[in-house]
Amino acid sequence: MSDNPTSSDDRRLAADLATRAGALLLEVRAGGLRGRELGDVGDRRSDDFLQAELAAARPNDAVLSEESADDLSRLAAARVWIVDPVDGTREYGTLDGPDGARTDWAVHVALWGSDDASGRLLAGAVALPALGVTYVDDDAPVKPVVGLAGARADDRPRVVVSGSRPPTFSQAVADALDGVVVQMGSAGAKAMAVVRGEADAYVHAGGQYEWDSAAPVAVAQAKGLWCSRIDGSPLVYNQSDTYLPDLIICRPELAEAVLAAIASVVPR
Numbered sequence: 588m589s590d591n592p593t594s595s596d597d598r599r600l601a602a603d604l605a606t607r608a609g610a611l612l613l614e615v616r617a618g619g620l621r622g623r624e625l626g627d628v629g630d631r632r633s634d635d636f637l638q639a640e641l642a643a644a645r646p647n648d649a650v651l652s653e654e655s656a657d658d659l660s661r662l663a664a665a666r667v668w669i670v671d672p673v674d675g676t677r678e679y680g681t682l683d684g685p686d687g688a689r690t691d692w693a694v695h696v697a698l699w700g701s702d703d704a705s706g707r708l709l710a711g712a713v714a715l716p717a718l719g720v721t722y723v724d725d726d727a728p729v730k731p732v733v734g735l736a737g738a739r740a741d742d743r744p745r746v747v748v749s750g751s752r753p754p755t756f757s758q759a760v761a762d763a764l765d766g767v768v769v770q771m772g773s774a775g776a777k778a779m780a781v782v783r784g785e786a787d788a789y790v791h792a793g794g795q796y797e798w799d800s801a802a803p804v805a806v807a808q809a810k811g812l813w814c815s816r817i818d819g820s821p822l823v824y825n826q827s828d829t830y831l832p833d834l835i836i837c838r839p840e841l842a843e844a845v846l847a848a849i850a851s852v853v854p855r
């Protein structure tokens with residue numbers, strides 16, 4: 588492997604690792620475990636796989652993972668992989684939902700680099716293993732898949748939010764767009780629903796970490812979507828405190844209305 592990988596090498600690696608971790612997670616999921624135990628084993632197996640592959644393919648890069656200790660050596664690194672081995676662990680462990688095994692869970696692999704003042708996301712891939720698709724940070728059109736939010740009953744905008752921790756302003760945002768709220772698990776699954784055009788905005792507040800949004804934001808930005816904090820400021824990665832509690836990912840023409848709706852109900 589070259590010492591100086593090109594951005595397309597990094598994107599290919601991100602996609603390959605997210606896809607292969609997803610295949611491993613499907614195998615683990617077929618092994619008889621369920622619920623929290625399945626989530627724990629999936630988290631650990633996927634993290635072990637990603638850590639080993641990244642150490643082999645990019646020995647000079649640092650890694651920040653939800654499932655591994657953070658010794659902060661990444662703060663001095665020029666390149667940091669930010670990974671979430673299973674995003675939507677609760678949904679991954681749910682085999683007996685109303686429609687059978689849940690499909691709203693993801694694997695996130697992003698690369699952050701310090702090639703400008705505050706650093707930026709250089710590559711990202713989000714695998715949705717239960718749907719058999721992996722999205723990357725290119726500007727290629729995305730293929731429709733049988734999506735997570737179901738077919739649209741009408742053309743009202745859809746605002747996707749957490750199934751378990753929806754923000755208090757969910758309905759205010761939907762009302763401002765004359766749209767509807769749709770609940771779904773996993774930050775990656777929700778962001779990719781917007782990427783596919785199956786939803787129009789994903790809003791979140793109240794808690795999240797860098798690994799929950801880095802890869803989804805890398806993909807969404809490359810597809811031309813608006814990505815920011817809920818006050819409109821940029822999402823900044825590889826910080827000493829990885830808490831990054833809120834975000835908006837939406838069609839760019841909706842950003843002003845979404846920001847205004849949130850500002851009207853969230854005190855600054």
Ligand SMILES: Nc1ncnc2c1ncn2[C@@H]1O[C@H](COP(=O)(O)O)[C@@H](OP(=O)(O)O)[C@H]1O
Nearest residue numbers: 673674675676749752772773774793794795799
């Ligand atoms: N209030 C909160 N505090 C901390 N993490 C949160 C959170 N709300 C959502 N998250 C995290 O964001 C991801 C998507 O959540 P949700 O499905 O509710 O939208 C989940 O990641 P993990 O499954 O990787 O832990 C979840 O843990």
Ligand SMILES: [Mg+2]
Nearest residue numbers: 671674675799
């Ligand atoms: Mg997560």
